[in-house]
Amino acid sequence: MSNITKSGGDDAEFAKPLYTPIKRRSFFMYAGATAGATALLLSGCDDDDDNNGTQPGAVSLGSGDVGVLNYAYALEQLEAAFYARVVASPFSGMTTDERTALTAIAQHEAIHRDFFKAAITAAAPTQIIGSLTPKFDNINFSDRTSVLSTARTFEDLGVSAYNGAGSLIQNSTYLLIAGKIVSVEARHAAYIRDLITPGSFSGSDVVDANGLDVRRSVSEVLTLAQPFITETINGDNVGK
Amino acid sequence: MNLFNIISELEKVDPEIMDRLTHRRSALTALGDMTKKMALAAAPIAIGSAFNKAMGQNNSNATVNDILNYALLLERLEYSFYNQALNAATLSTTLTGDARTAITTIRAHELAHVNLLTAALGSNVSPATAPTFDFGANAFTTYAGFLTLAQAFEDTGVRAYKGQATSIPRTLNPTVGGNQVNLLTVALQIHSVEARHAAHIRYMRRGATAGAQTSIMPWIVNKDANGVPDAVYGAGVPTTTFPAEDNVAQGGITALTTMLGATYSAADVSAAFDEGLDSTTVTNIARSVVKF
Structure with missing residues (x-):
């Protein structure tokens, strides 16, 4: 019971941006007042977002919007850790231009990571996931091909993750922020892809015949991300 | 003020107005409630918002159609721009090889977006055919100048889609080309493709x-324009929702530069977040470089 009370308090805090006049109007216009209130109540009813769960090494991302933010935070942690290694131990043959760009990308990802940490801490301090332990055993950081192909995987995965998660986000402030980040990830993806194969910035493996980028569900993304993370991530309730 | 005349006027503009309103009485009740609280001078605005409210509650497609037609305009503009470039005699010796391949790929994506949006809109496509886009006498004179304009359109396109994301109901799942799709997701999928284009065009300029x-x-x-009109990276309306690209608050x-437990440069913070833009500002930018 105390858990429910605490959880509800966090969500009330989390939902604050909704109570600006414009946000509230657009939210209620589409969701309807009753549906909106129900959604807020439901997002307070997380039953399994307890991150110090029974399984050692298991991390639940939680539910509702907090779950989506934790999901993004997890992916940004992964990317930030990867590029920090890339910058710290450059692959052989890295050009000055590449070093400049990869250093900038490393900063962008670190900023995304730290932003989500701060935002979730402010909104739902008891529900934020901890620091994940990256598992980069299969990446040869001294090898250009190994590093760039991993970078491409992470960037395209990030784009598909944000594209797939947008419709799960109830709070329009956070939806807009996700939009601000996903296009930067797409710019990264295009740059990395062009480094590997010039002109592959929007190749047919990522942009379909309708001109649409890849979108992936939470479970599809986590399946692809899990091999790079030591902890077992559970995203079953993200956005629910 | 005769409310029946207003409904009648609305019907002239939108023959399906009565279908959108559940029934006439609820529309009148809504309008009546509004007028009690508003001065007569403000009535046209009040009626407009009541009308939108009814649309939003009963059939959000009207509002969404406006967004889709706006997106269609931008995609038609981009397609026309690349199509004219690829056919421009002035670029035939400079827009070659990998560059021509890349622009051809981008043109194909813009056409695919046009076709997808057209299919999604069905009979609500407006205008029915694409306007003629006049990019001016110098748009395709030089390769560098062409790429500068391309950057302007792509970066503006990214901002434009982002600016509409929160206006698309996240539960709207229309059937497009026989497949049920989530409209917000589709918009995001177009949005990130525009960002890929923008990144490549920017790199081509190197x-x-x-x-x-x-x-x-x-x-x-920051909000470095690189020869592109400054407004492309400037603030929209309202500024709080759509700040300029050098924004460091999220x-x-x-101040993400100093408040995240580490120190980050304004250049990196601004680059880590692309900002959205409202449709009026986007349209003004477009009209500053294109006649249509």
Whole structure:
């Protein structure tokens, strides 16, 4: 019971941006007042977002919007850790231009990571996931091909993750922020892809015949991300 | 004020108005409630918002159709721009090889977006056919100049889609081309493709034949315009929702440069977040460089 009370308090805090006049109007216009209130109540009813769960090494991302933010935070942690290694131990043959760009990308990802940490801490301090332990055993950081192909995987995965998660986000402030980040990830993806194969910035493996980028569900993304993370991530309730 | 005349006027503009309103009485009740609270001078605005409210509650497609037609306009503009470039005699010796391949790919994506939006809109496509876009006498004179305009359109396109994301109901799942799709997701999928285009165009500008502008990055640093009209990276309306691209505040954190437990440069913070833009500002930018 105390858990429910605490959880509800966090969500009330989390939902604050909704109570600006414009946000509230657009939210209620589409969701309807009753549906909106129900959604807020439901997002307070997380039953399994307890991150110090029974399984050692298991991390639940939680539910509702907090779950989506934790999901993004997890992916940004992964990317930030990867590029920090890339910058710290450059692959052989890295050009000055590449070093400049990869250093900038490393900063962008670190900023995304730290932003989500701060935002979730402010909104739902008891529900934020901890620091994940990256598992980069299969990446040869001294090898250009190994590093760039991993970078491409992470960037395209990030784009598909944000594209797939947008419709799960109830709070329009956070939806807009996700939009601000996903296009930067797409710019990264295009740059990395062009480094590997010039002109592959929007190749047919990522942009379909309708001109649409890849979108992936939470479970599809986590399946692809899990091999790079030591902890077992559970995203079953993200956005629910 | 005769409310029946107003409904009648609305019907002239939108023959399906009565279908959108559940029934006439609820529309009148809504309008009546509004007028009690408003001065007569403000009535046209009040009626407008009541009308939108009814649309939003009963059939959000009207509002969404406006967004889709706006997106269609931008995609038609982009397609026309690349199509004219690829057919321009003035670019035939400079827009070659990998560059021509890349622009051809981008043109194909813009056409695919046009077709997808057209299919999604069905009979609500407006205008029915694409307007003629006049990019001016100098748009395709030089390769460098063409790429500068391309950057302007792509970066503006990214901002435009982002600006509409929160206006698309996240539960709207229309059937397009026989498949049920989530409209917000589709918009996001177009949005990130435009960002890929933008990144590539920006990198093309670093090339020797494009003026060797090697300080241009695939992402937007501060609000550096790189020869593009400043408004492309400026603030929209309202500024709080759509700040300029050099914004370093996000989600209530006023300075990501110093408030994240580490110190980050304004250049990196601004580049880490692309900002959205409202449709009026986007349209004004477009009309500043294109006649249509």
